[in-house]
Amino acid sequence: MWCFTRPTICGGEFPIWLRHAILTFQSADILKFLGKKVTREGEVPGNVQAEITSSMKRRQSGARIKHWYGENSLKAYDKAYSMVGSTLRAEMTMQNPEDFKVYRHPQGEPDKPMRWYRLRKGVADMQRRAEICQKTNERYLNALASVDSSQTLEELLADIQRPVRWQERRSRPLQPFSEPDVTLLEAISRGEFLIQGLRNRDIQRVLYPHPTTQEKESRRRSAAVSRRLRLLRAHRLIRKVPHTHRYHVTELGRQILPAILVARKTTLKSLNTKAA
Numbered sequence: 001m002w003c004f005t006r007p008t009i010c011g012g013e014f015p016i017w018l019r020h021a022i023l024t025f026q027s028a029d030i031l032k033f034l035g036k037k038v039t040r041e042g043e044v045p046g047n048v049q050a051e052i053t054s055s056m057k058r059r060q061s062g063a064r065i066k067h068w069y070g071e072n073s074l075k076a077y078d079k080a081y082s083m084v085g086s087t088l089r090a091e092m093t094m095q096n097p098e099d100f101k102v103y104r105h106p107q108g109e110p111d112k113p114m115r116w117y118r119l120r121k122g123v124a125d126m127q128r129r130a131e132i133c134q135k136t137n138e139r140y141l142n143a144l145a146s147v148d149s150s151q152t153l154e155e156l157l158a159d160i161q162r163p164v165r166w167q168e169r170r171s172r173p174l175q176p177f178s179e180p181d182v183t184l185l186e187a188i189s190r191g192e193f194l195i196q197g198l199r200n201r202d203i204q205r206v207l208y209p210h211p212t213t214q215e216k217e218s219r220r221r222s223a224a225v226s227r228r229l230r231l232l233r234a235h236r237l238i239r240k241v242p243h244t245h246r247y248h249v250t251e252l253g254r255q256i257l258p259a260i261l262v263a264r265k266t267t268l269k270s271l272n273t274k275a276a
Contacts, residue, residue: 014062014078017065017144018056018063018065020258021054021056022054022056024261024262025067025143027044028043028044029143030054030074031052031069032139033067034069034092035100035132035136036048050099051070052068053067054068062077062078063078064078071095072092072094072095073095074092075090075091075093076091076140077089090137090140091137092136092137097121098118098119100132101118102116102117102125102128103116103117104117107120153263156256157176160174160256164235166234171230174231176256176260177260177264184228184232185237186261187203188232188237188238188257189261190206197241197247197248198238199245199246200222200225200226200245203225203228203229204222208221229247232253233247236250237250237252237257238250
């Protein structure tokens with residue numbers, strides 16, 4: 001829970017976070033916030049039977065964004081607007097703990113080895129339930145915090161739209177709203193990559209949905225993606241994890257990528273309303 005000493009701070013920022021959440025977070029992202037696995041392509045696994053939905057509501061005291069995964073939910077809302085301050089709260093509600101697991105001994109058999117078991121509905125696994133909820137809230141708040149509202153979109157994207165020199169070589173400007181760069185930026189902004197990092201092969205699956213069995217074509221794709229990853233590194237949107245083939249989105253990337261996604265999905269009607 002975040003507390004703001006001035007009500008106008010939360011009141012000014014929260015609508016931006018709401019718009020970011022409702023436009024950007026997809027079903028696979030909700031699963032990742034809850035610590036669930038997604039496919040290697042970043043999609044919802046086919047064996048997931050629970051419905052994943054999101055909604056936004058406005059009330060007299062404030063607004064709230066809520067995401068459901070079956071009976072369990074994750075939400076964020078603002079409230080307590082007064083002269084003293086205001087509050088932003090993220091909250092996971094666990095109605096069905098059996099969707100999650102705890103590492104423990106078999107019930108009533110402390111001498112047997114520990115294994116992963118489904119959470120129990122009683123108080124026995126309360127500590128594990130609190131841990132899951134806290135980590136879920138932290139992942140969600142970190143994703144919301146990636147939106148930087150202190151700069152205009154023009155100011156935020158100015159540097160990446162200029163050529164740069166990196167490792168004594170010139171790298172061309174990025175074109176965040178044109179192909180092929182927009183597809184690349186959308187690929188690295190996928191929820192599973194923001195948390196787990198990404199590899200050349202991961203980006204290949206997104207950019208080339210049809211696999212190939214030809215060795216020459218496979219090398220060509222790998223080389224093409226390597227050049228694109230180098231371009232992103234030159235613009236400081238991703239960084240390489242030492243001694244691995246994995247990359248992570250940088251803090252700058254966490255600011256820029258959501259801004260581009262939101263801008264591409266914002267309608268003219270919404271822009272005209274803001275300008276009125």
